[in-house]
Amino acid sequence: xxxxxxxxxxxxxxxxxxxxxxxxxxxxxxxxxxxxxxxxxxxxxxxxxxxxxxxxxxxxxxxxxxxxxxxxxxxxxxxxxxxxxxxxxxxxxxxxxxxxxxxxxxxxxxxxxxxxxxxxxxxxxxxxxxxxxxxxxxxxxxxxxxxxxxxxxxxxxxxxx
Numbered sequence: 822x823x824x825x826x827x828x829x830x831x832x833x834x835x836x837x838x839x840x841x842x843x844x845x846x847x848x849x850x851x852x853x854x855x856x857x858x859x860x861x862x863x864x865x866x867x868x869x870x871x872x873x874x875x876x877x878x879x880x881x882x883x884x885x886x887x888x889x890x891x892x893x894x895x896x897x898x899x900x901x902x903x904x905x906x907x908x909x910x911x912x913x914x915x916x917x918x919x920x921x922x923x924x925x926x927x928x929x930x931x932x933x934x935x936x937x938x939x940x941x942x943x944x945x946x947x948x949x950x951x952x953x954x955x956x957x958x959x960x961x962x963x964x965x966x967x968x969x970x971x972x973x974x975x976x977x978x979x980x981x982x
Contacts, residue, residue: 822878824867828900828925830947833857837904840917840951845980846963849906849915856905858914858968863903866914866966873973874899874918874962881959881978897960900925902952911967918962919952956982 832840837855841848882891902917925940925947954961961979966972 822871822875822896823898824871825898825900825925828898829863829867830900830902830944831858831860831863832902832904832949832951834905836949836951837906837915838951840902840904840915842951842953843917843963843979844953844955845957845982846961846977847975848963849913849965849975850908852906852908854907856907856912858903858905862914862968865968865971866903866916867901869966869971869973870901870916870918873964873976877962877976877978878959885958885981899962900947900952902947904951906965912969914966914968916962916964916966917951918964919954920957920960921947921952954979956980 834855834857837857841851878897885891897920899918900921901919904915904917906913906915921943925944957979958981959978962977964976965974967974
């Protein structure tokens with residue numbers, strides 16, 4: 822598993838609440854207000870994120886397939902959205918981790934300009950609105966990060982439904 826290098830999307834404060842509408846995992850309590858994380862905040866968070874997500878993914882995957890062969894799937898390459906939350910005087914960043922339904926990394930190699938248009942539209946949407954997926958298990962997660970302490974809390978994968 823890895824982080825997609827061009828897969829970081831910082832949601833503006835005015836749109837951050839859209840990331841909190843997940844349907845198959847718990848989300849943070851409604852904050853008092855929102856803020857827009859800086860690129861430096863996200864870089865610090867990303868440097869630690871795989872140490873948080875990786876072991877959890879491995880344990881969840883092992884539990885899910887303890888009595889059967891796991892499916893032959895590539896490990897997730899997570900894209901992330903970052904929403905700044907303020908509860909009282911505490912600032913946190915909610916990370917919405919996901920595998921998008923299309924490959925966002927590279928333009929299509931064929932003559933289909935529509936595919937590239939869809940990719941561009943999805944990237945624009947991810948920079949503006951929360952990405953919501955019901956179920957999907959370990960391919961989707963949410964976690965809160967406290968920049969002041971550089972700690973994570975309230976980690977949840979989506980339900981498997």
